[in-house]
Amino acid sequence: MRVIYMGTSEFAIPALNKLIAYDIEILCVVTQPDRPSGRGRKLTPSPVKKVALENNLSIFQPEKVRKPEFVNVIKQLEPDVIIVAAFGQLLPQSVLDIPLCGVINLHPSLLPKYRGAAPIQWAIINGEIETGITLMLLDAGEDTGDIICAERIQIGLEDTAENLQFQLAEVGGKLLIDVLENIPNGQPPPAIPQKHDEATHAPRLTKDIGQIDWNESAMNIHNLVRGTSGWPGAFTNFRQGTLLKIIQTLPLLNTQKKVVSTRQEEPGTIQFTTDGKLIVVTKNGEIELIHVQPATKKVMSAKDFVNGYRIKSGERFAEI
Numbered sequence: 001m002r003v004i005y006m007g008t009s010e011f012a013i014p015a016l017n018k019l020i021a022y023d024i025e026i027l028c029v030v031t032q033p034d035r036p037s038g039r040g041r042k043l044t045p046s047p048v049k050k051v052a053l054e055n056n057l058s059i060f061q062p063e064k065v066r067k068p069e070f071v072n073v074i075k076q077l078e079p080d081v082i083i084v085a086a087f088g089q090l091l092p093q094s095v096l097d098i099p100l101c102g103v104i105n106l107h108p109s110l111l112p113k114y115r116g117a118a119p120i121q122w123a124i125i126n127g128e129i130e131t132g133i134t135l136m137l138l139d140a141g142e143d144t145g146d147i148i149c150a151e152r153i154q155i156g157l158e159d160t161a162e163n164l165q166f167q168l169a170e171v172g173g174k175l176l177i178d179v180l181e182n183i184p185n186g187q188p189p190p191a192i193p194q195k196h197d198e199a200t201h202a203p204r205l206t207k208d209i210g211q212i213d214w215n216e217s218a219m220n221i222h223n224l225v226r227g228t229s230g231w232p233g234a235f236t237n238f239r240q241g242t243l244l245k246i247i248q249t250l251p252l253l254n255t256q257k258k259v260v261s262t263r264q265e266e267p268g269t270i271q272f273t274t275d276g277k278l279i280v281v282t283k284n285g286e287i288e289l290i291h292v293q294p295a296t297k298k299v300m301s302a303k304d305f306v307n308g309y310r311i312k313s314g315e316r317f318a319e320i
Helices: 010-021 047-054 068-077 119-125 161-181 218-227 302-309
Strands: 002-007 025-030 035-037 042-044 081-085 103-107 130-137 147-154 234-238 242-251 270-272 278-281 286-294
Touching: 002 010, 002 068, 010 025, 010 047, 010 081, 010 103, 010 161, 025 047, 081 161, 103 161, 119 130, 119 161, 119 218, 130 161, 147 161, 218 234, 218 242, 218 286, 278 302, 286 302
Parallel strands: 002 025, 002 081, 081 103
Antiparallel strands: 035 042, 103 130, 130 147, 234 242, 242 286, 270 278, 278 286
């Protein structure tokens, strides 16, 4: 089986590692060009490129895969199958038509739910209790191809977009090997059409998605914090416009530990439990802050935040 692998982010690494471990012939790895990163804006290779370099694999980094000169490169390599995982570019029909066994895409949702660039994040933000990984035959649409196989996993109360991505990527790598071992000679693997009328969309996240509205419920805010972990992160306003990132939370279930107030507190109001936990009042319920990150500072525990900034009960977080 002659394979071309296309991937860029951390999500694409486990499947690539599986291909390497099973000694499958990898003709080349295609990944995004090096991008500026960090304060120094130094050109940095993608996570997939780093793995490819460590394993002496041939690497291509086209700015646009649809350019005829790159399409010709793919044709000349004569792959049996192309595998795509979090690559970052849509493949044109001219590339999709090249491999006899088709183009297999690893997508981190239970298609047709959450088509798009941020399926893991939106599944958590929307409070889903399960998601999964789908292997499909890529077509010219956005995640509209026929489904080869899928596997479900549960979303725990403390799962974040970052750790859920790792879980799904590992499952996807195992499914991929099973599919490749059973592909008919010179034909795509068997697949079934999606139910397009059941499709939902998971658009790319923007920075403002992470802004906390304390008028939401404690559970909705907790889901936002988990779903935006990594990037863009959840944030709120604190003391004359200071930005505070909320890194880790937990809805407060044991309300008996809450300090009893003599009046109805406004959403965003800070209080403390009898055992010293930092909690915030929401429109529906209270939420514990476990780790936070003040602007220009490192991530710290809520306890260190309270002590360092002398936080008092009754102070309020607000919208930016």
